Amino acid sequence: MKIFNWAYKILKSWDFSDNVADYINLAVNIVVLVIIAYIIDYIFKKILIILMAIVAERTKSTFDDFLVANKTAKYVAHLFTLFFVYKTVPIILKEFTYWEGFFTKGVKFYIILLSLWIIRSIFHSLKDYLKEKPNFKDKPIDSYIQVIMIALWIYGIVYFILLLFDMEFKALLTAFGAISALIILIFRDTILGFVASIQVTVNDMVRIGDWITMEKYGADGDVVEINLATVKVQNFDNTITTIPTYFLISDSFKNWRGMLNSDGRRLKRSILLKSSSIRFLNEEEIENLKKIELLTAYLNKRQSDIDLYNKNHNIDKSLLINGRNLTNFGVFRKYIDRYIANHPGINKEMLFMCRQLQPTQNGMPLEIYAFVNDKRLVEYEHIMADIFDHILASVRYFEMEINETGAIKIEY
Known part of the structure; x- marks a missing residue:
């Protein structure tokens, strides 16, 4: 932190009033902090990306290759920078209580968001890796990942609100209870898709690669994607039909898997x-x-x-x-x-x-x-x-x- 104290002493030696000198010192410190953070981010990003690329090249597993492709190392490198900023902000802003709280909350928000982004990147890599395995090719991995990510995003949003308004968790639950009807109305399709996705998975109603026929929606072909909201069917004329996941349990459809698995x-x-x-x-x-x-x-x-x-x-x-x-x-x-x-x-x-x-x-x-x-x-x-x-x-x-x-x- 010597560089920040050095800047402050130089500004104090100039003929400024104390308040003006303090704000100029604040501005200089923030500029210096941004420069140092950029340098740290650049160094760690280069190191981690190169290191992960070397590891991916030398290992037989393709999972680390997908980590490289999904830029996981880049996001992890940002965490080191944010940790440095988080520890430095209280020192350079100790004379500015309001701004210290403001920047600290901002850094915490970014850390939570970046953590969710890193987890998402890892899950995407895991999805790509599992889809290469014969045992998982027909499984709705997208739905599983989307369910987990929705739970994590809900946790992140709750933490955002608690942090932003300095609320207790009980108070937040009370507020959510008051607006639960509005939440259900807004997220109706997401909730229905979530429930349907679980039922489709648990009951093994549809797998990726299954040939299904759903005349009501003009679907007659192979299932190519199953996610939380929709099921994509590539018809035999190469058109794509998108069916809401919920309709697979509310409407009737024909799955030809039994015929394909039989002897004739x-x-x-x-x-x-x-x-x-x-x-x-x-x-x-x-x-x-x-x-x-x-x-x-x-x-x-x-x-x-x-x-x-x-x-x-x-x-x-x-x-x-x-x-x-x-x-x-x-x-x-x-x-x-x-x-x-x-x-x-x-x-x-x-x-x-x-x-x-x-x-x-x-x-x-x-x-x-x-x-x-x-x-x-x-x-x-x-x-x-x-x-x-x-x-x-x-x-x-x-x-x-x-x-x-x-x-x-x-x-x-």
Whole structure:
């Protein structure tokens, strides 16, 4: 502190009144303090930045690399400068009580703000580091960090108020209680987002990378970011849809994670056949259908059982409707069952079937329900198209017709 006393003695030797000399001394001391603080800040900033860069280069972990990228060393260097100023201000302003209190509070404010900034920088580095880890890629790290930072900012604001007005904590709580309704009104969205973010995280409703569909908001794509206020979805047309986090627990949405984690992607598609084309098969037609390899064994066994039943019950087969019979629709359905069972793109360990649905005014729906091995969209579509190309081309071999005016319903 000799430099400040030296400046004061020089000013006292000049022919000024005591008050003027004191204020000039104050101004000189502040200028000198600012210069010294700048030099200290510059030196420590250079030292810490260089030191951290050397450490980051020599370590295998990338966490310190992110600390460098987020300028953590620069913010920490400012703390050394502020500590020097905080200790020096009471000495150079000991004759100016008002200004000493003013500058001391200002330094304390800055220390609190800088401390929060340093913590934020460290958390951002931690976020970038964890997102490189496979176990944390799908976790809403942004939400966790935002929750912690909001708590720290609230603590910082409370400390600001206590320091600014020289209040006690109890008095501040009383004041907050009086204006709590206004606070809730102002921070309604933040509070709802905070609660929703916790529920989404705890219940594991959505992860980064999940494919979700929310028709109400036009979202159909992968979740790329989850934070306290919003969830960002990159749609398959590369547009971005932003959904308030709260709406994920108040509205309905579809998460496709279960399908992606399963052993197959569901294929559920129906075709409409003309009801008028459904009829019984005669013996000649059955013999022709036996030439289809997937049906040969089935038709031999089935026809044998039907003939035995009709013979034992003395059925008059002059009319096909009498007794038990095969229909072209039933045989076609069995053919599709066999075809799906032999298709390499279908997962045989999961449910698969060909079923008849409720008749409609447009015709008789025949639905294929199965799970495709390859869940990738392009490959899945190719396998499904291949299956239905074959089915549509097979219809004419069973003397049936597609109802082209009826709608074909597709579900995934």
